[in-house]
Amino acid sequence: MKTFESLGVSLPLCNRLNQMGINTPTPIQSKAIPVALDRRDIIGSAQTGTGKTLAYTIPMIESMLSNNNKSSLILTPTRELAGQVTDNISKVLAGFKSINRLALLVGGEHISKQIRQLKQRPRFIIGTPGRVIDHLTSGNLLLNNISHFVLDETDRMLDMGFSDQLDQIIKYLPLHRQTMLYSATIPKVIEKLSRKFLNNPLKITIDEEIFNANKIKQGILFMKENQKFDDFLLQLQNREGSIIVFMKTKASTERMAIKLKNIGHKVSAIHGDLRQSQRNRILENFRNKKYKILVATDVAARGLDIPHIEHVINYDLPQCPEDYIHRIGRTGRAGAEGETVCYVTPEQKKKWVLIDKLYNVSNIQIADSENNKPKGRKKNSRNENRVKRKRYSHGRETRSRVL
Numbered sequence: 148m149k150t151f152e153s154l155g156v157s158l159p160l161c162n163r164l165n166q167m168g169i170n171t172p173t174p175i176q177s178k179a180i181p182v183a184l185d186r187r188d189i190i191g192s193a194q195t196g197t198g199k200t201l202a203y204t205i206p207m208i209e210s211m212l213s214n215n216n217k218s219s220l221i222l223t224p225t226r227e228l229a230g231q232v233t234d235n236i237s238k239v240l241a242g243f244k245s246i247n248r249l250a251l252l253v254g255g256e257h258i259s260k261q262i263r264q265l266k267q268r269p270r271f272i273i274g275t276p277g278r279v280i281d282h283l284t285s286g287n288l289l290l291n292n293i294s295h296f297v298l299d300e301t302d303r304m305l306d307m308g309f310s311d312q313l314d315q316i317i318k319y320l321p322l323h324r325q326t327m328l329y330s331a332t333i334p335k336v337i338e339k340l341s342r343k344f345l346n347n348p349l350k351i352t353i354d355e356e357i358f359n360a361n362k363i364k365q366g367i368l369f370m371k372e373n374q375k376f377d378d379f380l381l382q383l384q385n386r387e388g389s390i391i392v393f394m395k396t397k398a399s400t401e402r403m404a405i406k407l408k409n410i411g412h413k414v415s416a417i418h419g420d421l422r423q424s425q426r427n428r429i430l431e432n433f434r435n436k437k438y439k440i441l442v443a444t445d446v447a448a449r450g451l452d453i454p455h456i457e458h459v460i461n462y463d464l465p466q467c468p469e470d471y472i473h474r475i476g477r478t479g480r481a482g483a484e485g486e487t488v489c490y491v492t493p494e495q496k497k498k499w500v501l502i503d504k505l506y507n508v509s510n511i512q513i514a515d516s517e518n519n520k521p522k523g524r525k526k527n528s529r530n531e532n533r534v535k536r537k538r539y540s541h542g543r544e545t546r547s548r549v550l
Contacts, residue, residue, distance in 0.1 A: 149172055150172070151164055151180075151205070154176075154177065154180045154181050154184075155180065155181055155184045156180065156184075156205060156209065157209060157212070159242070159243075160205065162242075163239060163241075163243070164205075164239070167238060167239070169201070172198075173197055173198035173201075173202075174193075174353050175193040175197045175199050175353050176199075176201055176205070178351045178353075179202040179203065179206075179327075179351050180206055182349050182351065183202075183205075183327060184206050187325075187347075187348070187349050188328075188346050188347065188348035188349070189326075189327045189329075189345075189349055189350075189351055190328050190333065190338075190341050190345065190348045190350045190351070191327065191328070191329040191330070191351045192329075192330060192331070192332070192333050192350070192351070192352040193329065193352070193353045197353060199299075199329050200231075200235050200299070201235070201239075202329075203297050203327045204232075204235065204236055205239075206295075207219045207271070207295045207297075208236075208240070208243070208246070211271075212243065212246060214294070215245075216292060217292055217294035218268075218269065218270045218271065218292050218293055218294065218295075219271050219272065219293065219296070219297070220279075220290060220295070220296050220297070221271070221274075221299060222275070222276055222279065222297065222298050222299065223274075223300060223304075224275065224276075224300050225300075225303075225446060226253040226255060226275060226423055226426070227426065227430070227446065229252075229273050229275055230251065230253070231451070232273050232299065233251045233271075236249060237249060240271075246271075248267055248269045248270050249264070249270070249271045249272075250264035250267075250269040250272045250273070252265075252272065252273070252274030252278045252282055253274055253275050253278050254275060254277060254278050254423070255422055255423030255424075255426070256423050261278075261287075262282075262287050265282065265287050272293075276316060277312060280312055280315055280316060283315075283316070283319055289319075290316075290320050291321060293320055293324055294321075294325065295324065295325050295326075295327070296320055296325070296326045296327070296344075297326075297327045297328075298313070298326075298327070298344070299329050300329070300331070301328050301329065301330040301337055301340070302330040302331060302332050302333075302334065302337060302469055303469075303470075305340070306469065314343075317343075326348075328340070328341055331473060332469050333350075333352075362483075362484040362485070363475055363476075363478060363479040363484075363487060364487070365475065365486075365488075365489065366487065366488045366489070367488075367489050368489065368491065369492075370490065370491075371492060371493065372494070375462065375490050375492070378490075379460070379462060379490075380410075382460060382488055383407075383440065386457070386458050387457070388455065388456075388457030389433070389436065389441075389453070389456045389458070390439060390440045390441070390456070390458040390460060391440075391441045391442075391443060391451075391460070391477050392440060392441070392442045392443070392459075393443055393444070393460070393461050393465070393474050394442060394443070394444060395463035395465075395466060396444065397420050397444055400417075400418045400442050400444050401416050401418070403442045403462070404416035407440060407442070413437070413438035413439050413440065414438055414440040414441070415432065415433065415438050415441060416441075416442045416443070417444075417446065418443065419444065419446045426446075429441070430451070430453075433453060434453050434455075436455065445465060445470050445473075451477055453477070453480075456477050456478045456480070457484075457485055457486065458486050459477050459485070459486075459488075460487070460489075460490075461474060461475075461488065461490060463490070464489070464491065464498045465498075465502075468501040468502045468504075468505050469505065471502045471505070471506060472505075
């Protein structure tokens with residue numbers, strides 16, 4: 148079994164990780180840390196929940212400890228992911244006061260607070276592209292001392308249209324730097340981006356069977372739009388533990404939360420129109436289990452790390468097929484078990500075909516669109532059908548494919 152020390156991590160940093168209860172490196176950490184310590188550029192492909200944040204954070208901390216004049220820039224697509232990365236780094240840096248200076252640069256927060264952080268010469272700068280550019284163009288942020296540059300969830304950044312912003316930011320960075328690009332998927336557009344930003348990078352991927360250890364049981368429900376809500380209520384009734392429900396629009400997220408609250412569910416909603424302070428408060432309350440259900444748009448699909456999420460329900464399919472894996476990755480964190488349900492209406496068949504091409508999940512059929520019961524079974528009484536459907540939807544009678 149590999150240890151962090153065997154990967155080349157210094158003893159003080161190994162001790163700090165042990166204090167945090169992090170004793171054994173994950174597969175992505177085992178592969179990436181030695182390469183990063185050798186100052187190679189990296190393209191890392193790993194699914195959510197595999198420990199990739201520490202895979203790039205640990206080598207950067209090692210470098211900062213031995214060089215007082217260097218700093219790191221980490222870009223993420225969302226405020227939530229930026230905040231989570233900041234929290235994770237802060238926990239490790241608690242044992243190293245000399246480099247424990249960070250700046251979090253995201254929209255939705257008072258810019259004056261961020262300016263104060265930048266004046267303290269932070270060693271780690273974490274932010275979203277838009278706000279980072281705001282500080283660059285206003286002269287608040289200088290990147291001439293950046294020795295490490297990380298693009299986290301790069302596929303999502305490109306999906307969100309940040310390509311031009313990344314081109315703009317790269318102009319401010321030193322030519323001699325280490326760049327690490329992490330993404331759940333590596334389509335051709337990311338390979339093209341890597342040729343522009345990286346120098347002879349090493350590609351590191353985590354095998355499919357390793358991610359399978361997360362034991363995420365997927366269930367697919369084919370039915371008409373007007374059948375979804377009643378079945379959805381049955382899903383909520385028969386599931387214990389925390390649940391995240393994904394909707395396609397901000398308005399539908401709010402409407403669903405209100406409907407569930409009116410019938411007695413403990414629920415809240417999160418989406419991009421909320422102020423950052425509101426989003427932080429909602430996520431903190433969900434972490435503390437003040438409510439069971441979080442209704443969300445894809446703003447919460449990336450970077451949300453709450454270990455007690457046991458179920459993910461895709462009430463609406465994601466607009467981008469690649470977001471499917473990030474949605475279901477909110478459960479089954481760090482090897483735990485989790486269950487997901489995905490509703491597919493006739494109108495969404497084309498979207499589902501694209502998702503299936505990427506992740507091969509078409510063999511997890513639960514119900515057909517006509518009678519909302521498992522195919523191949525005889526029609527029973529209405530009540531019997533209802534009970535069987537609940538059991539079947541909950542993954543006890545279907546061949547649940549593990550991702």
